[in-house]
Amino acid sequence: MGGMPVSKAKSFKPSAKRLMKRLYPERFTFAVVVALSVTSVGFSVASPKILGQATDVIFNGVLARLHHVPGAGVDFTALARVLAWVLSLYLASSLFGLAQGWMLNGVVQRVVFRLRADVEDKLNRLPLRYFDGQPRGELLSRVTNDIDNISLTLQQTLSQLLVSVLTVVGVLVMMVTISPVLALIAVAVIPVSVFLTGRIGKRSQKMFVAQWKHTGGLNAHIEESFTGHNLVKVFGRQAESEAEFRKRNDDLFGAALGAQFISGLIMPAMMFMSNLSYVVVAVVGGLRITSGTMSLGEVQAFLQYSRQFTQPLTQVASMANLMQSGVASAERVFELLDAEEQEPDAVDSLQPAGRHGRVEFHDVSFSYRADQPLIEHLSLVAEPGQTVAIVGPTGAGKTTLVNLIMRFYELDAGTITLDGVDITRLRREDLRSRIGMVLQDTWLFGGTIRDNIAYGRPDATEEEIVAAAKAAFADRFVRTLPDGYDTVIDDEGSNVSAGEKQLLTIARAFLAGPSLLILDEATSSVDTRTESLVQHAMAALRSERTSFVIAHRLSTIRDADLILVMESGRIVEQGTHDELLAAHGAYHRLYSAQFAATA
Structure with missing residues (x-):
C-alpha cells in the first residue's frame, strides 16, 4: 500500500457518507445483495437453536436410559431428522452467501470504475495552474494508490459490515426468544465495546493521518530522486539523497508503528x-x-449465539484501521474531484472565418499570483504569415505569452483574438487544433517512432509521416536504427538523444500542418549544422503561417519579421533585427553580450 494519501483527511463522517453515496446508482443491485445477505444470515442464525434440539434428544435419551426407563434411549430417527435439517440450513446459507459475495464484488468494481472515470474526466478539466502546483508523485498517488485503496476497503468492509450487522440483529432476536435474562447479560457488553472502540479509533485516526502524510512525502522523494537520478550522480548528492530518504523513512516507520499498534489494540x-x-x-x-x-x-x-453475537462486533472493530485508511484515501480523491476547474468553453462558441493566423493582444494583463504582476497592459499584433520572435532575459514572460495564446492560463484582463475572434469564444479543442507547438522540453510517449510523429495527425499516411521526418531532418537518424520507424521509445525517451527527441517533436509539428506555429527554443538541443538545416526547414514550415519563436540564441531570429524584447512582462522594444541594433537599446545589449566573446 505504498504511496498512500499525502495530507490529512478533514473529517471522517462526511467523507465516509460521500463515499457511500457513490453506491446510489447500484441501489437496486445492492437491495438484492441485502436480501441475499438477510436470507444467508437467517439460515445461519436459525441453525444453532435447531442444533440445540439435537443435544436435547441425545441428553434426554441418555438420561432416560440412566433412570432405567423401559424402551428408553436415544431417538436416532429424530436425531437424524434434526441434523439433516441443520445441514440443509447451513448449505443454503453458504449458497446464498456465495451469491451475495459475487454480486457485491460487481457492485464495488462498478463503483470504483465510475470513480476512476470521474477522476480521469476531472484531470482533463483542470487548468494547467493546478498541475504546476502539485508534485507529480503526490498527484499520481491520488489517482492510482488512493483509488486502489478505496477499492480494497469497499471490497473487504462492505460485505463483512453488512453480514455482521445482520448477524448481530438476528442473533439478538434468537437470544431473546431463548432467555431474556441471558440476552440482557450478553447485550451489556455492547456499550463498553463501543466506548473502547471509539476511544481507540479517534487516536488511531490521527496516527493514520501522520502515516499517510509521511508515506506521500517518501513517495514524492523517491519519484524525484529516480527522475533526476543522473543529476544526483553528476553533482555527487547521493549521500544527501540517501540521508533524506532515511529521515523520511524513519518518520514513516514511527508513524506507521504507532498507527498499527494503536489500531491493533x-x-x-x-x-x-x-x-x-x-x-x-x-x-x-x-x-x-x-x-x-x-x-x-x-x-x-445460547452459548453459540453469545459467541456469534460478539464475533461480528469484533470483526467490525478489527476493520476500523482499514476503514480509516479507505476514508482517508477517499478524502484525497474527493479533494481532487472538488478542485477548481478551468473555465468551461463558451456555450455559443464561434469559428473564425478562415485559417489565416492573425493574432492580436489587446491590453492584456496576467499574473500567476495576485500580489506579483507579470504581464501588464500588453498590446501587439502578429499579422498572417509573420514570424514574431520573442527575446528577453529568463523570467521576462516569454513562455507565458505563448501559454496565454494556447489558453493554458486565463487572462486577468484584456483580450487575445485569433483571426478576429476572441479565443475565449472558441472551444479549446478548436483553438489548439489550429496551433502547432514545439517546446524546449521535448515530450515523447512509450510507443514507436512512427506513432510519436503521427501523434500530430493520427490519420496520416506512411508517406506523409516519412515526409515530415525528412523535413525535420529526423529521417536520416531514424533509418540508422535497427527497426527504423518501428523502433520503440520508452516513456522517458532514454534510447534516443535529446537532439533526436527534439527533431521528432519538430517532425510532429510538420505533420500537423497548423495555421499558427509556436516554437519555444525548438532547436536548443541540436548541433549547429542540424540547427542550420532545421532553420531552413522551419522557414518553409512558417511560410503562410503566423509563427511565434522564443529564442535565446539571437542568431536564429535575425530574419524574423518582428522581434519583441520583453523585460519583466513588458515589451520594451519591438522592430526588426537591424532596427533594434541601430536603436542601441535592450536588444543591442542582449546581442552584444551574446557575441562579445566571439568577437
Whole structure:
C-alpha cells in the first residue's frame, strides 16, 4: 500500500457518507445483495437453536436410559431428522452467501470504475495552474494508490459490515426468544465495546493521518530522486539523497508503528470483552439448568449465539484501521474531484472565418499570483504569415505569452483574438487544433517512432509521416536504427538523444500542418549544422503561417519579421533585427553580450 494519501483527511463522517453515496446508482443491485445477505444470515442464525434440539434428544435419551426407563434411549430417527435439517440450513446459507459475495464484488468494481472515470474526466478539466502546483508523485498517488485503496476497503468492509450487522440483529432476536435474562447479560457488553472502540479509533485516526502524510512525502522523494537520478550522480548528492530518504523513512516507520499498534489494540480489547461475556453467560446458564428453567440444549444454543453475537462486533472493530485508511484515501480523491476547474468553453462558441493566423493582444494583463504582476497592459499584433520572435532575459514572460495564446492560463484582463475572434469564444479543442507547438522540453510517449510523429495527425499516411521526418531532418537518424520507424521509445525517451527527441517533436509539428506555429527554443538541443538545416526547414514550415519563436540564441531570429524584447512582462522594444541594433537599446545589449566573446 505504498504511496498512500499525502495530507490529512478533514473529517471522517462526511467523507465516509460521500463515499457511500457513490453506491446510489447500484441501489437496486445492492437491495438484492441485502436480501441475499438477510436470507444467508437467517439460515445461519436459525441453525444453532435447531442444533440445540439435537443435544436435547441425545441428553434426554441418555438420561432416560440412566433412570432405567423401559424402551428408553436415544431417538436416532429424530436425531437424524434434526441434523439433516441443520445441514440443509447451513448449505443454503453458504449458497446464498456465495451469491451475495459475487454480486457485491460487481457492485464495488462498478463503483470504483465510475470513480476512476470521474477522476480521469476531472484531470482533463483542470487548468494547467493546478498541475504546476502539485508534485507529480503526490498527484499520481491520488489517482492510482488512493483509488486502489478505496477499492480494497469497499471490497473487504462492505460485505463483512453488512453480514455482521445482520448477524448481530438476528442473533439478538434468537437470544431473546431463548432467555431474556441471558440476552440482557450478553447485550451489556455492547456499550463498553463501543466506548473502547471509539476511544481507540479517534487516536488511531490521527496516527493514520501522520502515516499517510509521511508515506506521500517518501513517495514524492523517491519519484524525484529516480527522475533526476543522473543529476544526483553528476553533482555527487547521493549521500544527501540517501540521508533524506532515511529521515523520511524513519518518520514513516514511527508513524506507521504507532498507527498499527494503536489500531491493533481494538481486537484484543474486543476479545477480552467477548470472553468475559461468554464466561458470565456460561455460569448463569449452568445455574438455570440446575434450577430446571432451561434445558441443556437451550444453554448450548445460547452459548453459540453469545459467541456469534460478539464475533461480528469484533470483526467490525478489527476493520476500523482499514476503514480509516479507505476514508482517508477517499478524502484525497474527493479533494481532487472538488478542485477548481478551468473555465468551461463558451456555450455559443464561434469559428473564425478562415485559417489565416492573425493574432492580436489587446491590453492584456496576467499574473500567476495576485500580489506579483507579470504581464501588464500588453498590446501587439502578429499579422498572417509573420514570424514574431520573442527575446528577453529568463523570467521576462516569454513562455507565458505563448501559454496565454494556447489558453493554458486565463487572462486577468484584456483580450487575445485569433483571426478576429476572441479565443475565449472558441472551444479549446478548436483553438489548439489550429496551433502547432514545439517546446524546449521535448515530450515523447512509450510507443514507436512512427506513432510519436503521427501523434500530430493520427490519420496520416506512411508517406506523409516519412515526409515530415525528412523535413525535420529526423529521417536520416531514424533509418540508422535497427527497426527504423518501428523502433520503440520508452516513456522517458532514454534510447534516443535529446537532439533526436527534439527533431521528432519538430517532425510532429510538420505533420500537423497548423495555421499558427509556436516554437519555444525548438532547436536548443541540436548541433549547429542540424540547427542550420532545421532553420531552413522551419522557414518553409512558417511560410503562410503566423509563427511565434522564443529564442535565446539571437542568431536564429535575425530574419524574423518582428522581434519583441520583453523585460519583466513588458515589451520594451519591438522592430526588426537591424532596427533594434541601430536603436542601441535592450536588444543591442542582449546581442552584444551574446557575441562579445566571439568577437
